Amino acid sequence: MMNKKLMVWLILLITISLILQGCSSEQKNLKDTYSQTFRLAESHPSDHPTAKADVEFAKRVEEETDGRIKIVVYFDKSLGEEKDVTKEVQFGAIDFSRVSIAPMADIVPEMYVLQLPFLYADREHMWRVLNSEIGDYMIDAAAEHGFIGLTWFDAGARSFYTIDKPITKMEDLEGMSIRLQENKLMQDMADAMNFIGEGRPYGEVFSLLQQHEVDGAENNFSSYLTASHYQVAKYYTMDEHQRVPELIIASEEARASISDEDWAIIMSVAKETTEYQKQLWEEMEIEAKEKLVSEGVIMLEPDDRQSFVDAVAPIHEKYAEEYGDLIQQIKAMAYEN
Numbered sequence: 001m002m003n004k005k006l007m008v009w010l011i012l013l014i015t016i017s018l019i020l021q022g023c024s025s026e027q028k029n030l031k032d033t034y035s036q037t038f039r040l041a042e043s044h045p046s047d048h049p050t051a052k053a054d055v056e057f058a059k060r061v062e063e064e065t066d067g068r069i070k071i072v073v074y075f076d077k078s079l080g081e082e083k084d085v086t087k088e089v090q091f092g093a094i095d096f097s098r099v100s101i102a103p104m105a106d107i108v109p110e111m112y113v114l115q116l117p118f119l120y121a122d123r124e125h126m127w128r129v130l131n132s133e134i135g136d137y138m139i140d141a142a143a144e145h146g147f148i149g150l151t152w153f154d155a156g157a158r159s160f161y162t163i164d165k166p167i168t169k170m171e172d173l174e175g176m177s178i179r180l181q182e183n184k185l186m187q188d189m190a191d192a193m194n195f196i197g198e199g200r201p202y203g204e205v206f207s208l209l210q211q212h213e214v215d216g217a218e219n220n221f222s223s224y225l226t227a228s229h230y231q232v233a234k235y236y237t238m239d240e241h242q243r244v245p246e247l248i249i250a251s252e253e254a255r256a257s258i259s260d261e262d263w264a265i266i267m268s269v270a271k272e273t274t275e276y277q278k279q280l281w282e283e284m285e286i287e288a289k290e291k292l293v294s295e296g297v298i299m300l301e302p303d304d305r306q307s308f309v310d311a312v313a314p315i316h317e318k319y320a321e322e323y324g325d326l327i328q329q330i331k332a333m334a335y336e337n
């Protein structure tokens with residue numbers, strides 16, 4: 001027969017182990033229901049293709065992490081203008097953002113190279129570059145400045161649009177004031193093309209145009225449409241002077257607070273979202289162009305596109321002083337081998 005003392009010890013041991021078991025399953029339940037919520041800043045309204053892609057990204061992340069990671073998209077610059085948001089991501093005040101790399105470039109100067117005017121032969125060329133080690137190099141460069149780059153988005157081609165005077169020749173631009181994205185390279189472009197570059201936040205463009213404080217601006221079809229710029233600047237010249245890729249970025253703080261397992265899920269969803277965004281972009285650019293024409297926009301072609309290309313040659317030379325190899329490599333990727 002078991003002695004009494006031993007019996008008491010045994011009961012005690014069983015009770016303790018039951019309590020511990022209870023605790024750990026409680027902990028497990030807690031972990032299952034525990035969720036983290038993050039903010040993603042977007043400067044476009046919710047009907048813009050890129051904003052739609054953000055929503056898809058957030059939805060899929062929540063699904064794939066079984067609700068552990070929730071990303072709430074803040075549309076239409078409600079967390080601020082892109083340049084400010086970019087800095088806030090850098091300092092950890094905003095967790096995620098979808099940004100054009102234009103406002104990043106004054107912080108991550110390597111990024112200037114990816115947005116040189118007339119750099120890419122076409123959309124496929126740009127994507128070959130972004131998907132190559134050059135794209136990874138840019139993501140690494142951004143990381144040096146506190147940005148965690150998740151994936152690239154398409155932003156089509158930027159072209160000029162004006163209020164009164166249509167642009168069909170290089171000389172038409174002379175002396176005009178055109179709103180540009182805010183960075184040093186854009187000013188170089190204005191100088192090389194002989195117009196006055198007004199680097200101003202995106203959110204100001206509509207009223208700048210409406211009050212005729214600038215003669216025009218430049219952007220892709222979807223932004224020109226969804227930001228209503230077409231209502232005041234009806235002449236759209238399809239010169240396609242620039243392709244400025246976009247990125248989903250995260251702050252270091254956000255990254256550090258997410259488990260490796262969930263981060264891997266986020267990264268793989270981000271990559272898949274790029275494919276979704278590209279597809280959506282293609283479809284919505286066509287729809288946007290049709291809508292713009294039906295709204296009375298006058299679509300123009302430059303008479304001599306090559307003269308626009310020639311005008312920016314000095315910019316390529318200037319940036320080649322520092323990034324010559326990179327520019328060469330990009331140009332060599334113009335056509336698939």
Ligand code: BDP
Pocket residue numbers: 043050082099100155180181201202218219220223246
């Ligand atoms: C749009 C970009 C957006 C920029 C905007 C601009 O998608 O991120 O803020 O251009 O011109 O095409 O500032």
